[in-house]
């Protein structure tokens with residue numbers, strides 16, 4: 001996720017901006033920049049890579065006197081991490097920074113280009129500053145130009161704009177991406193979260209979606225769709241560590257709660273009214289492709305398995321999934337009519353990267369599904385689809401898994417559209433379910449409290465089985481991995497239909513079985529599998545929309561009409577179960593023993 005900072009006042013601005021951006025590093029970024037207007041002078045600096053590069057570039061610069069200033073750390077969603085794509089983006093005499101995704105930027109950009117506007121970057125953000133200047137030329141009223149600009153934007157944005165046309169004012173607008181305003185005397189600060197202004201501001205106002213306005217002469221004037229509005233400030237938190245976690249106990253917990261928002265970003269500009277589009281994919285990627293092979297590790301392997309069910313069932317294309325560390329040494333038979341897909345949160349997993357190189361040497365076309373632009377796997381692939389999950393700090397992957405699975409679901413429809421294996425009605429059903437997914441991922445206090453209370457019963461025993469069928473088998477594997485890696489209790493995911501072929505011998509009251517029992521997919525089959533276990537006194541935790549009287553514990557989900565909505569809802573339940581068990585055991589949830597966030601060695 002990008003990071004935004006802003007300041008208007010008499011203080012030295014460069015350090016305020018750079019220190020503020022430093023506090024946002026935890027959000028992840030691949031480039032950064034600042035822009036300052038003072039004494040009618042526009043200054044701006046940008047650098048790719050770490051913030052130190054920007055500090056080096058600004059070493060000899062120091063601001064003085066009253067002025068306005070904005071800064072940004074960029075997590076690439078549109079366009080590679082380059083200086084040109086780094087924010088702030090410049091028009092003729094104005095600068096803008098932005099966090100989010102402007103869904104209609106292409107059409108706005110085309111309209112502006114038709115008027116002779118030249119774009120320097122590949123970003124959606126640059127559209128904002130040119131749109132502003134286009135309107136300003138018409139009436140020389142910067143606030144009206146800003147208001148008209150915001151009205152034209154579809155999508156998610158938290159944006160700050162400064163202009164030589166109005167050198168003592170910062171314009172701001174918020175919709176879908178976070179931004180707050182900090183106050184200290186005549187000084188006004190802006191930031192994506194608390195940490196950059198802790199120790200500087202003493203009061204804060206958290207902007208709501210649809211709010212916009214300007215800061216001038218130490219005052220903030222706020223508007224929403226109904227016009228100007230008053231607002232009340234609150235005391236600012238003082239604990240930076242807690243602020244980085246936005247008040248959650250662990251990054252993993254925060255990232256579970258973030259899934260509902262990042263899923264909107266993942267779908268933004270891709271799930272359209274009547275189809276799925278990927279601007280990243282040119283038409284010829286699937287030309288002469290008759291099969292798909294997906295290769296990954298760990299959690300990414302689990303999302304690959306789920307994707308394979310969807311690709312075969314809906315896109316009618318054979319799809320085989322491989323564990324990268326196995327694939328590398330099995331002397332695989334590879335055909336050049338197979339598209340080789342790698343999935344990786346970090347984009348640096350050694351086994352997955354080497355498997356990709358093997359496939360490329362064999363002449364296969366490659367596509368990566370990744371969370372980090374410009375990572376080794378992305379750079380090595382012919383094409384890449386970014387999951388847009390933002391930085392994932394918790395070693396145990398959550399939002400990366402959710403967004404990988406969503407990208408595979410979207411890719412399924414994209415392929416099905418091209419191969420004409422899906423009719424309009426079914427396509428609309430799938431798109432409707434996709435659009436409902438963010439709501440499904442919302443974590444209710446009731447659910448979290450239920451898992452917190454339940455978790456006390458699962459702190460011992462001789463192990464867990466997570467069982468599921470079809471799409472829910474990969475989810476069972478993922479649920480087991482989540483529990484294993486942060487509680488250190490033994491757990492394994494298993495196909496429910498396979499329990500009677502041996503593992504049921506383990507069944508007794510000390511064997512905990514977490515049963516994923518969706519209503520929309522083979523419910524009667526999974527029910528009988530669970531009954532077999534219950535009959536042998538296994539302790540059952542059933543997760544289902546349907547009450548199951550043989551369960552020792554039961555988490556009721558909602559009656560979703562689509563298997564993928566049940567999938568995502570049960571995914572959240574298994575994530576919270578692992579989180580709460582781990583917390584009760586006193587483990588370091590974010591940094592579990594023996595694990596690294598990215599396994600860059602064999």
Ligand code: AGP
Pocket residue numbers: 297298299300343344345346347348349352395396397398481485596597598599
């Ligand atoms: C996930 O919870 C684990 N931390 C681990 O299995 C991870 O998914 C695996 O190492 C693959 O990492 P990648 O997605 O960055 O390639």
